[in-house]
Amino acid sequence: MKDLNNGISGGELLLRSLKAQGIDYFLANAGSDFAPVVEAYARVGTGSPDLPEPLVVPHEAALVAMAHGYWLMTGRPQAAMVHVNVGLANGVMGMINARADDVPVILMSGRTPLTEHDRPGARRTPIQYGQEQFDQAMMVRDMVKWHFELRYPETVPALVSRALAIARSEPAGPVYLSLPREPLTELTAPDPETGPLQVPSRQGAADAEDIATAARWLAEAERPLVICQRGDPGGKVAAALEQIAEAHALPVAEVFATRKVFRGTHPMAVGPDLSRRLPEADVVLVVDAPVAWIEHQNRPAPGAKVIHLGPDPLHSRMPVRSYRTTLGLAGNTAATLGALDAALRALPRPPRDTAPIAEAHAAYLARVAKAAEAGSTGAASKAFVAQCVAAILGEDGVVFTERGAPAPFYPGLKANRFFGNTPAGGLGWGVPAALGAQLADRDRLVVSVVGDGSHLFANPVVCHQIARANKLPLLTVVLDNSGWDAVRLSALEVYPDGVTAGAETVPLTEFGDNPDHAAVAEACGLWARRVERAEDLPAALEEALEEIRGNRRPALLNVAVRPE
Known part of the structure; x- marks a missing residue:
């Protein structure tokens, strides 16, 4: 029989276990189920080094x-707790995004x-009858x-561990613990x-025989192509690539x-346009890219060999993903790239003509510069906003974007300085994810560039409150075109010759009176300005930078942008 005299509650044990196992923050949206957690913080102290x-x-x-x-910045998972089924329902969108990007x-x-x-924890309010579910975990x-x-x-x-x-453990991803x-x-x-009590399982490089096969194919290729999409918080994948x-x-x-x-100024960077390069490639190496291309638009040539490399080369959590996979290299991405590099060095290979690569590299950078220049007067283009934001980031500033210009429009940024929304596309991610990055390093410049529709999805008043209450000097740039460009562009892709293409207004895409x-933002205590002209x-x-650096105050720019 255990002696429970002077024992601690399960709630306090939860907090102590989280801290002892590397959790810095306990991100909370509390309800009546938090009573033991509230009591634990009150008893021990919210500033205790023994609790997150x-x-x-x-x-x-x-x-x-x-x-x-926070994980994108540090590589350290954090704990988030919400209130029973109703809180869990609001958190599902975040879990969809985390799952889609293996976070x-x-x-x-x-x-x-x-x-x-x-029992002390028994029901005490009417909602505790209405909120009961047969299977709460089914929500996530x-x-x-x-x-x-x-x-x-x-x-x-043991459960926390x-x-x-x-x-x-690779491939990483979210987990859920229900706490009656x-x-x-x-x-x-x-x-x-x-x-x-347990540690994550670590993957090494892929099978040596498979690596040797992949190396031979790449060495013999006349028109090889590498496709990448994401790295790791430590930057090992970027260095190996x-x-x-x-x-x-x-x-x-x-x-x-x-x-x-992969930085766009690297001489081997050829930009994201696969329309010609993918069909011409004879060997394609896909480096941990869940969405490597769009099958409806581009696909490899019938005889091309396609190698997928990463912790889960088939991305088995995706129900439908029919990319050709001639060879799968299952292993830690950086370690497998390193092993592949070593195998290639051991093989004879005649010098490859790099002139076409240099030509494609120059053409890509020229397209980026042209797009920015074209949107530099009047209502700004997203490309011009990206160029201006990149110019203020300095040596270590980072940008989180959701429905802004994608990564190719930030060519000078090295690994882990640009983060875009996940393949799941759950809107409202950009601003709070940037707040998490700012929480990880309050002195680093963090910029969130989001479309006005994404900004509305992010519950902006909530995000402003978080920034002010926790002294997080985030810079948010809202791209204001009073509508959902993504929906309009999707309609035009499906019906390029339809009525939508010539419509003066596109149904279901325009907000009308935009806030x-x-x-x-000013009403919430932020420094804020409206910018009507790109100039x-x-x-x-x-x-905005002066306000952030001088007063440590979060800032917002509402920038008028033209439709894409």
């Missing part, structure tokens, strides 16, 4: 996105008390690698062991980037 720092986030989607952005988040939610009598089951429900308080450290180990109030209120023995591209004259196309991995985003944007950005 609590941070109140007034909307659950923002809470999960902040954990997402480890430990999401926890309370669960309506199971009991009605006697399709988005997580692992889920479980706490039953006994003494199992908390297992959750984090699975979340961080009864075990959180129950006492367990004092001074329990709270450290990790630059090395193999330089050493073996392999052209690299970065497409649909979610975490920029004054700058005025809303005024560089000066406005500098003014």
Whole structure:
């Protein structure tokens, strides 16, 4: 029989276990199920080094996105907790994005008390009847690698350890832990062991025989092509990719980037346009790219060999993904690239003509510059906004963009300085993810560039409150065209010769009276300005920087942009 005299509650044990296992922040949107957690913080102290720092986030989607952005900056997963089924419902969008980009988040939610009598954690309010579900985990089951429900308080450290180990094992991804109030209120023995019992499994390089085959194909290729999409927080993938591209004259196309991995100024960078290069390639190396191309638009030639490389080359969490896979190199991305580089160096290969690569590289940079110049007067283009934002980032500033100009329009940025929305495309991600990055480093310049539709999805008042309350000097640039360009462009793609193409107004895409985003931000205590002309944007950005650096105050620019 355990001696529970002076024991601690399951809620306190949860917090101590999270901290002991590397969690910096406890991102919370609290409800009645948090009572034991609230009591634990009150008892121990919110500033205690033994507990993660609590941070109140007034909307659950923002809470999960902040954990997402924090991991992108640091490589350290964070804990996010929401209120029973209703809070979990709001957090689902963030989990969809985390799952789509293999980002480890430990999401926890309370669960309506199971009991009605006697126990300290039993039901006490009417909503605890209405909020009960037969299967609460089903709300996120399709988005997580692992889920479980706490039953006994003494199992908390082991469950936290297992959750984090699975979340961080490659391919990484979110996990979910349901926390009924009864075990959180129950006492367990004092001074329990709270450290990790399990560690994430680490992948090495892919099978040596498969690497040798891939190296031989690449060495013999006349028109090889490398396609990449995302890197790792530590920058190992970027370093390995630059090395193999330089050493073996392999052209690299970065497409649909979610975490920029290959700088566009690298001489082997040929830009994202695959319309000619992919059908002409005889060997294609796809480096951890869930969406390497759009089958409807481009595909490899019938005889081309296609190699997919990464922790899960088939991206098995995607139900439908019919890309040809002649060879799959399953292993840690950086380690496998390193092994492939070594195998290529051991093979004889005649010098490859790099003139076509240099020509494609120059053409790509010229297209970026031309697009920016074309939108530099009157209402700005997204390309011009990208050029202006890139100019203020300095040596280590980072940008998060959602429906802004994509990564190719930031050619000078190295790895892990540009982050785009995931293939899932759950809107409202950009601003709170940037807040998570800013939380990880309050002194680093973090810029969020978002469309006005995405900004509305992000619950802007909530995001402004988070920034002010937590002294996060984020710069947000809202691209204001009073509508959803993505929806309009999608309609035109499907019906290029339809009535939509000539319509004066496109149904279901225009907001009508758009809110004054700058005025809303000012009402929330931010420094804010409206920019009507592209010519005024560089000066406005500098003014915003002065406010951020001098007063540590978050800032917002509402920039009028032309339709794409």
